[in-house]
Amino acid sequence: xQEVTQIPAALSxxxxxxxxxxxxxxxxxxxxxxxxxxDPGKGLTSLLLIQSSQREQTSGRLNASLDKSSGRSTLxxxxxxxxxxxxYLCAVKGNNRLAFxxxxxxVVIP
Amino acid sequence: xxxxxxxxxxxxxxxxxxxRLRCSPMKGHSHVxxxxxxxxxxxxxxxxxxxENIIDESGMxxxxxxxEFPKEGPSILRIQQVVRGDSAAYFCxxxxxxQGVIYEQYFGPGTRLTVT
Numbered sequence: 147x148q149e150v151t152q153i154p155a156a157l158s159x160x161x162x163x164x165x166x167x168x169x170x171x172x173x174x175x176x177x178x179x180x181x182x183x184x185d186p187g188k189g190l191t192s193l194l195l196i197q198s199s200q201r202e203q204t205s206g207r208l209n210a211s212l213d214k215s216s217g218r219s220t221l222x223x224x225x226x227x228x229x230x231x232x233x234y235l236c237a238v239k240g241n242n243r244l245a246f247x248x249x250x251x252x253v254v255i256p
Numbered sequence: 257x258x259x260x261x262x263x264x265x266x267x268x269x270x271x272x273x274x275x276r277l278r279c280s281p282m283k284g285h286s287h288v289x290x291x292x293x294x295x296x297x298x299x300x301x302x303x304x305x306x307x308e309n310i311i312d313e314s315g316m317x318x319x320x321x322x323x324e325f326p327k328e329g330p331s332i333l334r335i336q337q338v339v340r341g342d343s344a345a346y347f348c349x350x351x352x353x354x355q356g357v358i359y360e361q362y363f364g365p366g367t368r369l370t371v372t
Contacts, residue, residue, distance in 0.1 A: 150298075178360070180360070182363075187368070188365070188366075189347065189363055189364065189365040189366045190347065190363040192360070192362070192363070195360050235298070235299070237299075239361075242289075242301075242304045242311060242312040243289065243301035243304060243312070243315070244289075244291070244299075244301065244349075244361060245301070246291075246298040246299040246300070247298055248297065248298040249298065
């Protein structure tokens with residue numbers, strides 16, 4: 147059974163600092179890994195999708211890396227802004243489903 | 257191209273009533289997934305359906321919960337005789353192809369069920 151862990155569970159950073167969010171998973175037999183953003187009481191916004199054959203993906207200030215063999219992914223958010231405050235979810239795709247971590251709850255302090 | 261649609265967005269039911277949650281996948285998508293997010297918990301897979309078929313229901317509670325995806329119309333997640341522990345956000349996702357391939361799942365806005 148796939149287990150996905152996200153560390154730290156919560157963090158606060160001052161505006162302008164870079165954010166580093168970690169995700170680990172126990173079964174390396176995945177098809178892809180996806181990072182989502184979730185605002186309180188809202189749905190999921192897909193940020194980045196990394197296929198299993200890829201090492202990283204970038205979109206604007208966001209960069210996600212994937213090391214499938216060691217079961218790790220890292221999401222980097224450069225020059226954080228108060229609008230980046232949200233919960234970030236990591237999900238890995240197995241055969242039929244996504245397995246989610248519990249999220250990294252981020253607060254960016256102005 | 258409209259995204260995944262879910263309705264209602266908010267649903268309040270008294271204990272013992274039935275809850276019906278609807279999901280319309282993106283146009284051209286024939287694979288639907290349901291996930292549940294309990295308070296303070298991560299999203300958990302419930303069921304994966306194709307048109308008229310349940311492919312994987314290993315995440316569904318054994319009693320009171322059922323799902324369908326008919327040939328015509330939306331996918332329905334049905335919860336009979338709701339209890340307070342069913343209060344959660346229920347998310348639907350769709351993809352053009354499902355098993356064993358790399359296509360992305362696209363998520364709807366969710367239905368927030370509150371059982372009083």
